[in-house]
Amino acid sequence: MRKHSALIALLAAVSLVLSACQGDKTKAAKPELPNPNPYPSTYQLPATEPTLIQNATVLDGLGKQWDKADVLLQNGKIQQIATDISPPAGAQLIDAQGQWLTPGFIDVHSHLGLYPAPETANHADGNEMTSPVTAEVWAEHSVWPGDPQFEKVLAGGVTTLQVLPGSGNLIGGRGVTLKNIPAITVQAMKFPDAPYSLKMACGENPKAVYGEKGVAPSTRMGNMAGFRAAWIQAKAYQKSWQDYVADTVAGEEVDAPERNLQMETLAAVLDGQIRIHNHCYRADEMAQMIDMSKEFGYSIAAFHHGVEAYKVAPLLAQENICAVVWADWWGFKQEAYDMVPENLALLEHAQACAIIHSDDPIQAQRLNQEIAKAMAAGNRMGMNISRAQAIRWVTSNAAISLGLEDQVGAIAAGKNADLVLWDGDPFSVYSHSNKVWIDGKLRYDRNNPAVAPTSDFNLGMLQGQENLP
Amino acid sequence: MRLKSVLSCLLCLWINNAAAESYLIKNARLYTAAGTDSSADVLLVDGRIKTIGNNINVDEKITTIAANGAVLTPALFNSYTHLGVSEIDAIASTVDTYSQNSQLTAALKIADAFNPSSVMIPHNRSNGLHYALVVPESAAGLFAGQATLVKLASQAYVVDDSVAVVVQLGEQGQALAGGSRAAAMALLRQALDEAQHYASNQAAANKGQRWQYSNSYADLAALQAVVKGRKPLLVKVSRAADIQQVLVLAKQYQLNIILAGAQEGWKVAEAIAAAKVPVIMDPIENLPLAYETLAARLDNAQLLQQAGVTLLFTGMSWHNTHNAYLVRQSAGNAVANGLTKASAMAAITANPAAVFGLNKQGDIKEGYAADLVLWNGDPLEVMSYPRMVFVDGKPVSQHSRQQQLRDRYYSRAQRAKP
Incomplete structure (x- = not known):
């Protein structure tokens, strides 16, 4: 709903002005605004039987561990979590004795479908490196749903x-x-x-890509200049539409400004409709990006690949910006040199919104192991981070960064029934997911491959169960 | 009198030094290639494991470490890394893993570029990794050069500057050979034929006779030991069909080979085992990231092991250098997918030690080097970490750049708390 809220607010304002003006103007026109959702979701909530998962050890994603709890799924939602729920008529019962239940994992930094497997140039559709500002491109127009990596990540x-x-x-x-x-x-x-998001990138990548081409940006100051020029343009574009709406509502016959896809996305950020997810490794650059967001009046949802986020953890907490990081990646470039395995723990310590991410299809299959390493590193340092706390790094905190915390990332009444049942402690390298539900529908079952048919890609290439994770 | 006191003082110094070199680890759970649940005391003297037994009693001057049932393992070995030859991957001046110079392919010794002062070394050593194969990459020809074996001792050093000659086949070999796997195989045979010819005409070569070879004399000299079967050819290959071709070629030329990659190895596991060819692999690779790895799967390690193949692990994915110690996470994932813990430990300790000729290392046995790690839990578990690390019989500092950074910011955070 959020995505439309600004538009709805705008239309409401329009109708208010319309009614106020009715006495003066004989004919008031309605401004013609671009469709904000021209590629709408066609996802259908699947019909499901009620499911009661019984006697599970539950990490609810909200900071609590339930040692023995039942969770009831109905009509795609979590109906209830309690220590003892009587099964409703016709409910499918899952005996989860000895198993662990967590919210479905959220990977806030994926390139699945954009860089599918096999990784060939024919398939690589993730980086429109023909101009430093390509706010006009939409990742969904590149995603190949047939990427055989989706099913592997589901099993994780x-x-x-x-x-x-x-x-x-x-x-x-x-x-x-x-x-x-x-x-x-x-x-x-x-x-x-x-909500839509917008990807921005600080640091080495843009300056290297364009510096090598001999065009701007070739420096970090060039990066900043490039961002600021884009926001100045976006401000003007935003105003041109605001003026058009106001003039139209005032009864003037004015033409709508010419649409500019790049500016449309940036203006939607300024309007608060699109959330900024900003690739930014270095602490000092995060502080620059925060100042820039204030200069132009937008907010940043999250810094991704924040290898140095621990250095500015209190600032991130204060600014209410999530830090999205790996457990231990480092050394592949200069800006990834100051890694500490305690990054997530130090962010947690500062009460910042800490999130794990994959950026990689191998990591994405085992985000549980990644948070386990990060939790252990923090506890080794003397903190006392529980599993119930650490699971938030891949569930509810991730949901907050996407603006979806009302729907996913927690096992609580009213949330979407996205759940993972693990055959043991989800923080153990030896554990597997046994079952995965999305909106109450079983989408993966380790013991029943028929639940999740393999991708078209694998057909005829792999035989029998060769596609198993 | 005076002489006597000097002597006794010298003696006491000697005893103190001896004591400083000796440690008794009491009641440890030994977790090795042989098994994971025997308990014992382990006495370390002068860098070696002197005695393993129950209730070993020693002089009070010997430092005793109460393990209280904690796990003791041999130090870890990662069999495919760029440790010490690629400091920051995106900064070319710090990367020595490959060369574009086509005059030197097999002749390149990556040991010549090894930097024992790399900040990667304390990070990995303090996390329990003490041995690594450092492998060059191919860029100007099929041959990448000669792999080296390094030890991450208190002062890291090259143990053997040429343990294998590395050759790239498969998709990358195809590209290096001009666009066909068939060309890559033909070039490999040509190089081996020339190396054999050069070897059998060494006397004439020494007198200055020269032939029209396609490969440089330096490269052919480097291939001598390979064609004589004295040094392994480490072949990077993924697809099942490509592995089979390599096995045929190895038999034909009587080569001693090691496979690296082998993502589809499980499909030809019996043939690999029959040829007694060890495999360097990362058990975590389960994606069809290339057309040569369509059948990659998580139980590759277990299926190879079942067929009788000697496994040597690397990991974790492409973090096998800066985080080479994470080879244990890959090993843990192999166990999660069917491999026994002992076999997984073998693949990161005893097996590579044996394959790469480390004498009396990589295991917990009397007389073996005291390169050991005492853990806070199961060493293959991601939540575990080393409590103490012994190199050559002595505990080593846990200091690393990462720890200093952590401590700086954690102490600031604690001071800031009300």
């Missing part, structure tokens, strides 16, 4: 993915939030009414 418990364009550009384009379900079209995977 990932139910929601934010697919982002690459980081070669200053402003790389719109990201899209998907439900990890098998589909022929990306529209069928789109999370209904999820």
Whole structure:
């Protein structure tokens, strides 16, 4: 709903002005605004039987561990979590004795479908590196739903993915939030009414990509100049539409400004409709980006790949910006040199919104192991981080960064029934997901491959069970 | 009197030094290639494991470490890294893993570029990794050069500057050979034929006779030991069909080979085992990232092991250098997918030690090097970390750049708390 809220507010304002003006003007026109959702989700909530998961150890994603609890799923939602729920008539019962239940995992930094497997040039559609500002491109127009990696990541418990364009550009384009379900079209995977995101990138990547071409930016100051020029243009574009709406409502016959896709996305950021997900490794650059957001009046949802986020953890907490990081990646470039395995723990310590991400299809299959390493590193340092706390790094905190915390990331009444049942402690390297539900529908069952048919790609290439994770 | 006191003082110094070199680890759970649940005391003297037994009693001057049932393993070995030859991957001046110079392919010794002062070394050593194969990459020809074996001792060093000659086949080999796997195989045979010819005409070569070879004399000299079967040819290959071709070629030329990659190895596991060819692999690779790895799967390690193949692990994915110690996470994932814990430990300790000729290392046995790690839990578990790390019989500092950064910011955060 959020995505439309600004438009609805605008239309409401229009109608108010219209009624106020009715006495003066004989004919008041309605401004013609671009459709904000021309590629709408076609995802259909599947019909499901009620399911009662009994006697599970539950990490609810909100900071609590239930040692023995029942969770009832009905009509795609979590109906109830309690220590003892009587099964409703016709409910499917799942005996989860000795098993662990967590919310479905959310990977807020995925390139699945944009860089599918096999990784060939024919398939690589993630980085429109032809101009430093490509706010006009939308990741969903590149996502190949047939990427055989989606099913592997589902087996790792990932139910929601934010697919982002690459980081070669200053402003790389719109990201899209998907439900990890098998589909022929990306529209069928789109999370209904999820806010759009915009990918921005600080640091080495844009300056290297364009510096090598001999064009701006070739420096970090060039990066900043490039961002600021884009926002100045976006401000003007935003105003041109605001003026058009006001003039039209005032009864003047004015033409709508010419649409500019790049500016349309940036103006929607300024309007608060699109959330900024900003690739930014270095602490000092995060502080620059925060100042820039204030200069132009927008907010930043999250810094991604924040290898140095721990250095500015209190600032991120104060600014209410999530830090999206790996457990231990480092050394592949200069800006990834100051890694500490305690990054997530130090962010947690500062009460910042800490999130794990994959950026990689191998990592995405085992985000549970990644948060386990990060939790252990913090506890080794002397903190006392529980599993119930650490699971938030891949569930509810991730949902907050996407603006979807009302729907996913927690096991609580009213949330979407996205759940993972693990055959043991989800923080153990030896554990597997046994079952994965999305909106109450079983989408993966380790013991029943028929639940999740393999991708078209694998047909005829792999035999029998060769496609198993 | 004076002489006597000097002597006794010298003696006491000697005893103190001896004591400083000796440690008794009491009641540890030994977790090795042989098994994971025997308990014992382990006495370390002068860098070696002197005695393993129950209730070993020692002089009070010997430092005793109460393990209280904690796990003790041999130090870890990662069999495919760029440790010490690629400091920051995106900064070319710090990367020595490959060369574009086509005159030197097999002749390149990556050991010549090894930097023992790399900040990667304390990070990995303090996380329990003490041995690594450092492998060059191919860029100007099929041959990448000669792999080296390094030890991450208190001062890291090259143990053996040429443990194998590395050759790239598969998709990348195809590209290097001009666009066909068939060309890559033909070039490989040509190089081996020339190396054999050069070897059998060494006397004439020494007198200055020269032939029209396609490969440089330096490269052919480097291939001598390979064609004589004295040094392994480490072949990077993924697809099942490509592995089979390599096995045929190895038999034909009587080569001693090691496979690296082998993502589809499980499909030809019996043939690999029959040829007694060890495999360097990352058990975590399960994606069809290339057309040569369509059948990659998580139980590759278990299926190869079942067929009798000697496994040597690398990991974790492409973090096998800066985080080479994460080879244990890959090993843990192999166990999660069917491999036994002992076999997984073998693949990161005893197996590579044996394959790469480390004498009396990579295991917990009397007389073996005291390169050991005492853990706070199951060493293959991601939540575990080393409590103490012994290199050559002595505990080593846990200091690393990462720890200094962490401590700086954690102490600031604590001071800031009300």
